[in-house]
Amino acid sequence: MARTLLLIGTRKGLFVLESDADRRDWSMRGPYCEGWPVYHAVYDADGGAIYAAAASEWHGSAVWRSPDLGETWTHSSEGLAYDADGERKISKVSSLAAKGGRVLVGVEAPGIFESRDDGATWSVLSTLAGQPGSEAWDDPASQPPGHLGISSLTFDRDDPARFWAIVQGIGAYETTDDGASWTPRNRGLRAEWPRPHEEVGFCVHRLVRSPVDGDRWYQQNHCGMHRSDDGGHSWTEITEGLPCDFGFAAATHPHDRDTFYVIPLDPGHARCMPEGHASVWRTRDAGSSWQRLDKGLPHEGAYVGVLRSAMSIDAYDVPGLYFGTSTGQVFASNDEGDSWSEISSYLPAISSVEVVSLA
Amino acid sequence: MADVHLPSTLTPLFPGLPRHVDVEAGTVNGAIDELESRWPGVRDRLCEPGPELRRHIHVYVDRERAGLDTPLAAGSRVEVIAAISGG
Numbered sequence: 205m206a207r208t209l210l211l212i213g214t215r216k217g218l219f220v221l222e223s224d225a226d227r228r229d230w231s232m233r234g235p236y237c238e239g240w241p242v243y244h245a246v247y248d249a250d251g252g253a254i255y256a257a258a259a260s261e262w263h264g265s266a267v268w269r270s271p272d273l274g275e276t277w278t279h280s281s282e283g284l285a286y287d288a289d290g291e292r293k294i295s296k297v298s299s300l301a302a303k304g305g306r307v308l309v310g311v312e313a314p315g316i317f318e319s320r321d322d323g324a325t326w327s328v329l330s331t332l333a334g335q336p337g338s339e340a341w342d343d344p345a346s347q348p349p350g351h352l353g354i355s356s357l358t359f360d361r362d363d364p365a366r367f368w369a370i371v372q373g374i375g376a377y378e379t380t381d382d383g384a385s386w387t388p389r390n391r392g393l394r395a396e397w398p399r400p401h402e403e404v405g406f407c408v409h410r411l412v413r414s415p416v417d418g419d420r421w422y423q424q425n426h427c428g429m430h431r432s433d434d435g436g437h438s439w440t441e442i443t444e445g446l447p448c449d450f451g452f453a454a455a456t457h458p459h460d461r462d463t464f465y466v467i468p469l470d471p472g473h474a475r476c477m478p479e480g481h482a483s484v485w486r487t488r489d490a491g492s493s494w495q496r497l498d499k500g501l502p503h504e505g506a507y508v509g510v511l512r513s514a515m516s517i518d519a520y521d522v523p524g525l526y527f528g529t530s531t532g533q534v535f536a537s538n539d540e541g542d543s544w545s546e547i548s549s550y551l552p553a554i555s556s557v558e559v560v561s562l563a
Numbered sequence: 564m565a566d567v568h569l570p571s572t573l574t575p576l577f578p579g580l581p582r583h584v585d586v587e588a589g590t591v592n593g594a595i596d597e598l599e600s601r602w603p604g605v606r607d608r609l610c611e612p613g614p615e616l617r618r619h620i621h622v623y624v625d626r627e628r629a630g631l632d633t634p635l636a637a638g639s640r641v642e643v644i645a646a647i648s649g650g
Contacts, residue, residue, distance in 0.1 A: 238576060260608075262570075262572055262619045263576070263608040263617065264607060264608060266607070280604065281604070281607045282607070284607075286612070287612070288613050293612070
């Protein structure tokens, strides 16, 4: 029987919600990772393991691994450190990507580490040293407590040496030589603050790539929603029709390059659903128009936030969409966003949601 | 032989690691070395590169706040505390 798993990273450990292909009834397991704050968790389809990036206030950062879908866990931070005699330290591990026998983890202060032995040992792959913006991102003023450093890593589908990284508050970068060199990919984005460099200084919250067209990307930015039709080389804003330009989470349809989902949030300090009306917004025409999706979601009093890694979409013929809130609710749709149900209500604050489909 | 008391947040991370461990060591750092040799990975959970104790890991030797270089005597009681914070 097909299994559908949601990996829910929270402020107090990792939880797993499980259903079948219908995605109607869900059971919950956890908390895992000894209640450490989990910033991101992924499933490595090649190795059949779950990895969770977690950072304890007391015991530091580590990557946890479960080879049996959450039943047992080990953790390691061997090699997950900058030079002992240098100034740079790791405050947290923020983002994961796993493919082709290796695992990447993005950390704060900004850097990317890799493991080629199932997470047992780690070594630094790149710090993006010398990139525009790097001269300032180690300044403590650029690293407030919630700063994620490398907030996202995205592998290319085919080329293992090609991937994209977001440096929080700086922008997106692409490498085609496994991190040896990088190119900023922020042309056309909008920023509402002074920027010392032409190519960077943009607050990219979330990058998602169409599975059916590798040149089609979408991004939720601090300043607007944007689309790229040339592999991220240039961006066009597609905010018009949405209630506001701010948000964190985004997802792209697995079968239609023009369908994309965002969760706009109040751009003020609260950063929660505008007017307490919980909604996901969908475009089916690449951002020319937007549709509010709120059937089954609370229409009032829902002042909830959704963080950048906290929405995920599966690849069933009729895809399911999932998001978790910073107040611990998980909402699910098994009809590509047309209707929703609350499948978990009382989890700790949710940082990330990743869906896993197993045949 | 020093008597090392470990926090409840640490022991679940390492199978077989008890709350109380007797170690033969001349300093706090030496005691952590001894723990590391028996439960690989413990050092990373208590110390940052340098090494230095993690910010919220406090160590007391015979009830006095200690650092990695603090000497241990035979029968010293070493308490490793995960400082209370948050909720």
